[in-house]
Amino acid sequence: MRLTKKLLGLLVVTIMLSMVLAACSGDSTNELVIANSADAVSLDPAGSNDVPSSNVAANIYESLVAQDQNMELQPSLAVSWELVEDTVWEFKLREGVKFHDGSDFNAEVVKANIERVLDPDIGSPRAFLYSMVTDIEVVDDYTVRFTTEFPFSPLPAHLAHNGGAMVSLKVIEEDYAAMEDGEDPGSVINEKPIGTGFFKFDEWVPGQQIKLVRNDDYWGDKAKLESVVFKVVDEDLTRVAELKTGDSHISDPLSPSDVADIEETDGVHVNRQSSVSLSYVGFNMDKAPFDDARVRQAINMAIDKDQIINGIYDGNGVPAVGPLAPDVFGYDPDVPGLEYDPDKARELLAEAGYEDGFSTTLWTNDNRERMDMATNIQAQLKEFGIDVEIEVMEWGAYLEQTAKGEHDMFILGWSTVTGDADYGLYALFHSNNVGDPGNRTFTKDPDLDALLDEARQTPDPDDRAALYREIQELLAEIAPMLYIHHQEFLLGVSDRVEGLTQDPTGVLQLQNVTLKEE
Structure with a gap:
């Protein structure tokens, strides 16, 4: 059979359309x-501190330092680093690296990126990672020096965090120009995330x-x-x-x-x-009755975590006594936690004036295990006269509203991505980090702040470990969270x-x- 020009044309169009549909189908x-x-919440490395965003960004951007499967530090955009003075770190940068827009990676780029994270006008939730940095010196095109306010041994580990990921200098400059025109920080970077x-x-x-x-x-x-x-x-x-x-x-x-x-x-x-993560229930310490440590301790003792770990997570993970996972530097297995003790929980509630319980809300995002955990906690606390209303929220709104402190109790997780206790404790519990950076329990304790500051300023590992033990003991008294587990x-x-x-x-x-x- 002969094909007419019209039929031939239709056949060509059909084939082309099929090819387009196949390409669009992700096949x-x-x-x-x-x-x-x-x-993702943001593709600006300075713009968020959540896992979905980090998982995407980790493929677009690179940091000066990388971590391997054992959490050991490895070269990335920096080929080497050394402590040249007690408070000065020098990094030698990789030469010949280009950004996706063709621009060069060099020391000026490093300086601009870290200074941007620290810029109050940016309002980065990751600024705490580098808050100890007082000066960034461009020694030459491929050498940069960081001066810190005090000796800070975890700095290379912090520079492995994707909060220190390198963005094209051209895009950073465009983003600042957009801010002058009234745009939000990161608006340009979100549209054009340019890394190496x-x-x-x-x-x-x-x-x-x-x-x-x-x-x-x-x-x-x-x-x-x-x-x-x-x-x-x-x-x-x-x-x-x-x-x-x-x-x-x-x-x-x-x-x-x-x-x-x-x-x-x-x-x-x-x-x-295996992970360095923590799942937890946080209390808003700015709100009654969670402004009373006895109530927070009581809820810790009222909840049988085995019900959650075995019944909801099918035994997946390690029960958490405190915020640090076993593989994190500073973890101390001998620090006592708040064990399941229903009688003591009732005693503490009565001392705090809540013998008959109270009403509250428990927030979670729409994660199945977290929703099941919320239901389990609701049922367990009902035995103590505590009436819990569960609210399930969309992820972005959940992060935004818990950062503002609009919650009572909430379920969330944290991963100590640097492998160092400073990240696992300072972000979650220091009063400087209330809200978006990580402290969604609104913990504000002067003694705890002082210990956290001292621990990050102490260069000797043994002395740091001793301070982190003291911090973990104090946290057991403050009880800002109910620590659930470190899951796989x-x-x-x-x-x-x-x-x-x-x-x-x-x-x-x-x-x-x-x-x-x-």
Whole structure:
């Protein structure tokens, strides 16, 4: 049969349309699709302190220092560093590195980035990471010196945090110019997140997905994938269904309740990674009755954490006695915590004037385990006359409102990403960090502040460890939180995915990931 010109034209259009639809469907054999429980809050490294944002940013940007799977520091954009004086660190930078916009990485860029994080006009929730830095000196194009207010041995670890990720100087200057025109800090960087990483930003459809593409001009070993899509799939079971059908290759996170299902399904498996994370219930110490330590201690003693860990998390993780995970420097296994003791809990409530209980609210985001935890805590506290109303909130609003102190009790997590107690304690409990930086319990204790300040200013590791023991003992008295557990990170992963690793901080390492053909 002969094709007319009209039919031939229609056939060509149909073929082209099919190709476009296939490309748009994310069906590329070299595109990794990650189903995430929440969207990023910001792609500006100075703009947020949440895991979904960090997971994306870790592929776009790089910091001076990196951490390996054992939380050991490794060179990244800096090739070496040394303490040249008690309060002066010198970093030698990698030469020949280009940003995604073609601009050069050098010492001026480092100075501009860290000064921007510290700029009060930016209002970065990560400013506490570098608050001890008093001067940044450009020695030459590839040498930079940091002077600190006091000896601060964790500085290289803090510079491994993605809060110290390097953004193109051109984009930083554009962002400041936009601020002069009335735009919010980070508005330009969010639209044009330009780093030096092995992936480049392609698009962000808020509430739906973020797409990154391979940086073929990367200074080191190039990513093996052509592209990565971080897709927002907030329902646990939907993420599992997408993993099974192949619509997604990774479910992040995987609910402990779904582990058995994945283990019994061909073509997918469970990835487990021990963590430096903490899950906790925080109390707003600015609000009654949580302004009374006896009430906070009583709730700690009223809750049987084994019900939560075994019943909701299927035994996944290590029970938390305090805020620090066992692999974090400064953790002390001998510090006593507030053990489950219902009789003592009732006694403390009576002393505080709440023998008959009280009414309160417990906030959580729409994470299945956290919602189940809230329901469990609600039931347990009812036995003490405490009437708990549960409120489930969208992630962005949840972070914003807990930062403002509009909550009573709340469920959240924290990961000590530097592997050092300073990050796991100073951010969560120092009065300087109330709100967005991490202190959502609104803890304001002068003695605690003094100890936290002294610990970060003490150079000797043994002396620091002793101070952190004292801090953890004091926290048991203050009881700003009910510490639940340090859980394993769980991922549902397609068997097609090879080369995937996950840090103890929860960040996925995608540089060496490949996808086997089906």
